[in-house]
Amino acid sequence: xxxxxxxxxxxxxxxxxxxxxxxxxxxxxxxxxxxxxxxxxxxxxxxxxxxxxxxxxxxxxxxxxxxxxxxxxxxxxxxxxxxxxxxxxxxxxx
Numbered sequence: 001x002x003x004x005x006x007x008x009x010x011x012x013x014x015x016x017x018x019x020x021x022x023x024x025x026x027x028x029x030x031x032x033x034x035x036x037x038x039x040x041x042x043x044x045x046x047x048x049x050x051x052x053x054x055x056x057x058x059x060x061x062x063x064x065x066x067x068x069x070x071x072x073x074x075x076x077x078x079x080x081x082x083x084x085x086x087x088x089x090x091x092x093x094x
Contacts, residue, residue, distance in 0.1 A: 013029045014026055014029065039090070044087075049081070051065045051078040052065045054089070058089050
């Protein structure tokens with residue numbers, strides 16, 4: 001199974017695992033959190049903004065929002081980000 005380069009699971013491994021019925025299924029394996037060294041841009045959140053719109057602005061893809069979410073673990077609900085909050089937008093791995 002190929003994982004899309006814009007997928008939040010892009011850096012995860014895949015493996016064949018048995019489901020409850022004993023059938024083999026291809027699955028995305030979880031991975032342990034890792035320390036990352038990121039180049040980031042600081043961004044101040046605006047009222048009524050959506051993370052997929054910010055992702056499109058920075059990455060050209062609304063489905064890459066997970067990169068912003070991964071760099072800002074203190075934001076638990078991206079539908080409730082207060083206006084004026086400063087977040088980090090990753091620019092790539094250092």
